[in-house]
Amino acid sequence: MHSVRAEPDPAPERAEPGEHVCVLGTGLIGGSVLRAAAAAGWSVSGWNRTPVDHPDVSTDVAAVLARAVAVDALVVLAVPMTALEEVLRDVAEHAPGCALTDVVSVQAPVDAAVARAGLAARFVGGHPMAGTSASGWEASEGTLFRGAAWVVAADDGLDTAVWARVARLALACGAHVVPAAAAEHDAAVARISHLPHLLAAVLARVGADGGALALGLGAGSFRDGTRVADTRPELTRAMLEANVPALRDALDDALGRLGAARGALGSTGSVAATITDGHVARGLFTDHIRVDITGVDLTDLAALRAAGRAGGVLRAL
Amino acid sequence: MHSVRAEPDPAPERAEPGEHVCVLGTGLIGGSVLRAAAAAGWSVSGWNRTPVDHPDVSTDVAAVLARAVAVDALVVLAVPMTALEEVLRDVAEHAPGCALTDVVSVQAPVDAAVARAGLAARFVGGHPMAGTSASGWEASEGTLFRGAAWVVAADDGLDTAVWARVARLALACGAHVVPAAAAEHDAAVARISHLPHLLAAVLARVGADGGALALGLGAGSFRDGTRVADTRPELTRAMLEANVPALRDALDDALGRLGAARGALGSTGSVAATITDGHVARGLFTDHIRVDITGVDLTDLAALRAAGRAGGVLRAL
Numbered sequence: 001m002h003s004v005r006a007e008p009d010p011a012p013e014r015a016e017p018g019e020h021v022c023v024l025g026t027g028l029i030g031g032s033v034l035r036a037a038a039a040a041g042w043s044v045s046g047w048n049r050t051p052v053d054h055p056d057v058s059t060d061v062a063a064v065l066a067r068a069v070a071v072d073a074l075v076v077l078a079v080p081m082t083a084l085e086e087v088l089r090d091v092a093e094h095a096p097g098c099a100l101t102d103v104v105s106v107q108a109p110v111d112a113a114v115a116r117a118g119l120a121a122r123f124v125g126g127h128p129m130a131g132t133s134a135s136g137w138e139a140s141e142g143t144l145f146r147g148a149a150w151v152v153a154a155d156d157g158l159d160t161a162v163w164a165r166v167a168r169l170a171l172a173c174g175a176h177v178v179p180a181a182a183a184e185h186d187a188a189v190a191r192i193s194h195l196p197h198l199l200a201a202v203l204a205r206v207g208a209d210g211g212a213l214a215l216g217l218g219a220g221s222f223r224d225g226t227r228v229a230d231t232r233p234e235l236t237r238a239m240l241e242a243n244v245p246a247l248r249d250a251l252d253d254a255l256g257r258l259g260a261a262r263g264a265l266g267s268t269g270s271v272a273a274t275i276t277d278g279h280v281a282r283g284l285f286t287d288h289i290r291v292d293i294t295g296v297d298l299t300d301l302a303a304l305r306a307a308g309r310a311g312g313v314l315r316a317l
Numbered sequence: 318m319h320s321v322r323a324e325p326d327p328a329p330e331r332a333e334p335g336e337h338v339c340v341l342g343t344g345l346i347g348g349s350v351l352r353a354a355a356a357a358g359w360s361v362s363g364w365n366r367t368p369v370d371h372p373d374v375s376t377d378v379a380a381v382l383a384r385a386v387a388v389d390a391l392v393v394l395a396v397p398m399t400a401l402e403e404v405l406r407d408v409a410e411h412a413p414g415c416a417l418t419d420v421v422s423v424q425a426p427v428d429a430a431v432a433r434a435g436l437a438a439r440f441v442g443g444h445p446m447a448g449t450s451a452s453g454w455e456a457s458e459g460t461l462f463r464g465a466a467w468v469v470a471a472d473d474g475l476d477t478a479v480w481a482r483v484a485r486l487a488l489a490c491g492a493h494v495v496p497a498a499a500a501e502h503d504a505a506v507a508r509i510s511h512l513p514h515l516l517a518a519v520l521a522r523v524g525a526d527g528g529a530l531a532l533g534l535g536a537g538s539f540r541d542g543t544r545v546a547d548t549r550p551e552l553t554r555a556m557l558e559a560n561v562p563a564l565r566d567a568l569d570d571a572l573g574r575l576g577a578a579r580g581a582l583g584s585t586g587s588v589a590a591t592i593t594d595g596h597v598a599r600g601l602f603t604d605h606i607r608v609d610i611t612g613v614d615l616t617d618l619a620a621l622r623a624a625g626r627a628g629g630v631l632r633a634l
Contacts, residue, residue: 129536149534180530188531192524196538198588199516201595202574206567207509208598212628213497214505215605217466219446221513221545222602228538229599233592244586250523251579257519258575262568269561271515275550278518281525282546285539288532311529 009147010315013171015041021169022046022068022098023076024087026057028131029103030078031140033173039142040172043071049083052137061087065094074165077102081109081242088117099162101126101169106189106242107153107182124162125153125182127189128175135235143174149313150175153182154305160298167317176290177314179304190246195254197236198247200229326464327632330488332358338486339363339381339390339415341404343374345448346420347395348457350490356459357489360388366400369454378404382411391482394419398426398559405434416479418443418486423506423559424470424499441479442470442499444506445492452552463491466630471496471622477615484634493607493632496618496625507563512571514553515564517546 015037023034023046030046034057038044046057047064058064068075075098079087084104091100100123104110107125114123130148132139150170152163167177180188204226207214228236240247261274293312296304332354340351340363347363351374355361363374364381375381385392392415396404401421408417417440419427424442431440447465449456467487469480484494497505521543524531545553557564578591610629613621 129534148536151534178530178533184530185534188527188534191527191531192535192539195523196520196542198575198578198591199520199542200538200599201591202571202578203513203516204595204598204602205574206512206570208601209570210505210508211626212605213495213501213626214508215602216495216607216628216630217446217468217502217505218509218602218605219465221517222509224541224544225513225516226595226599226602227541229592229595230603231596233589233596236592236596237587237589240588240592241586244582247588248579248582251575251582253523253526254519255572255575255579257522258515258568258572261515261519262565262572265561265565265568269558270554271557272550272554274515274518275546275553275557278521278543278546279548279550279553281521282517282543284525285521285532285535285543286547288529288535290533309528309530311533313533 009174009176012036012040012146012174013168013316015172018071019043019168020045020068020071020073021076022064022073023078024061024064024091025049025077025079025083026052026054026137026140027078028135028139029128029144030076031137032142032144033076033078033103033128033169035140035142036145036173037169042169042172045073048137061090062094065090068098069095072098074099074101074162074169076169077104077110080104081238084110084113085117088113088119092117092119098122099159099165100124101162101166103128105239107185109242111182122159122162124158124166126166126170127151127185128170128173130175135232145170146174148175149178151178151180151185153185154179154301154308155181156301158301163298164317167314171315171317177317179293179308179312179314181305184305184309186243186246187249190243190250194240194243194247195250197228197231197240198251199254200226204229326491326493329353329357329463329491330485330633332489335388336360336485337362337385337388337390338393339385340393340395341378341381341408342366342394342396342400343369343371343454343457344395345452345456345461346445347393348454349459349461350393350395350420350486352457352459353462353490354486359486359489362390365454378407379411382407385415386412389415391416391418391479391486393486394421394427397421398423398555401427401430402434405430405436409434409436415439416476416482417441418479418483420445422556424502426559428499439476439479441475441483443483443487444468444502445487445490447492452549460491462487465492466495467492468495468497468502470499470502471618471625472498473618475618480615481634484631488632488634493630494634495630496610496621498622501622501626503560503563504566507560507567511557511560511564512567514545514548514557515568516571517543521546
């Protein structure tokens, strides 16, 4: 495996003959997977608890999973964490041998639920880093994942044939694949997604406690810093509460740094260290360059994880 | 004074005959004031340390201030806090009787410096809530303040004739006027501007400490939450370090709330209180309605401050 500087993401990868994806839960994310895969030439089917306006999506989970077995589909778990156990029971009953992945978000609790359902052997976790504040089938669209990162868990012991199929699905959706250990994924999203939601909530409250005067003076920095607090609170809660240990670590880091800033304000009155360092760190984000992972060898998952850790992505397989 | 629901800001108010503004420091903010006032029909002049390409801006401070005296100009302090003392000495020497305001940012240290220079009698502080990450005369533009809030300090004992002139300048620039006590202004901007800069810096660092994997997964929430860390650190520092007591209070509020969230994560694993409350607070910001203050009576500044505290703004005088 070696890396070269990455180009913009190529067009979504076309399906090979016979590729079939079966999406369980066709809300914003699942519906978008189904639409994107269909547009790339995959044969598709889906189940949803409530009817949706698509000929290949049914509310009959047994029938949907029987068809998944018949066509050797890749089954995608795309329900909220709260509905996962029930759907896993259906899979265990009707399609226990199918290749299985998920697009739920945090990996650790999904891994645990899949293991409890006896489905770990053919499961490879996934997480497309895309979404909007909207939700439901009506909000789904086939272009949602274009240019987005799609983490595919690369822990030792997984079924490499399933890994390749999940990666091909991500590429079909126009995303690039980021290989990572499940725990590394959860730690990373705590820092760059879950902590921002917590800080936005607290900032919104501290601003609002300044009353109508403060609210009327709020401009760019306050608007940007609080924007994600617009998200429906039950969605934010579900996301954050599925990742408590990693979020706790990220919050402890933030609290340590804010405490240091508070100490400096109280003693020297300077915020130089905090502000200068934050500016440097922001530059690392805006200047971040993704490198292409090429010559992938799925028998060496440790090397694949190391490449992902170093900022590598797959745009073809 | 009574209030009705505010309409969108009207067009910038046209000058009355003989209105003249003299801007000391024609960078982004000062240059924009000069351009906006000129466009509204004010006669304008300016001083800048380095030459700028405008026929009425000079590097000769004595000549500029002599002209300001001759035309009874409203003098605007528009230099960074670090250059303020020197410019105030020039004003005290050449134009001690002129009406005086500022667009520096935080009020308390400006008030103190003005008092030390013996210029308090005809000074009324101001703060337009607008800016970009750019700086300097070349970045200035006459439309920068359109629709923005422009705080005009309304503490007891000020010269109400100067207050009216400062308010007219703000209206000429297309802004709406927010009357507030200097200390209330400083407390409010600590919450909605200075704290966001501190949180953005810390979030950027906690994210970057997640390494290339985390940086590559950063999307909307991280991008928005760290955006203001792009600002040149010396500008952010100067702004925050001029407002240490109020920023300390705002940061203590934030630390208390983040500490409570940390406690909940460690015990119940729930972030319900923080997230739900933050969502409500964000709604107070996005739904905030400015009300028009009408029938202004400048002999009752306490009532004017109370109206500003309640979310009132002036769009005409």
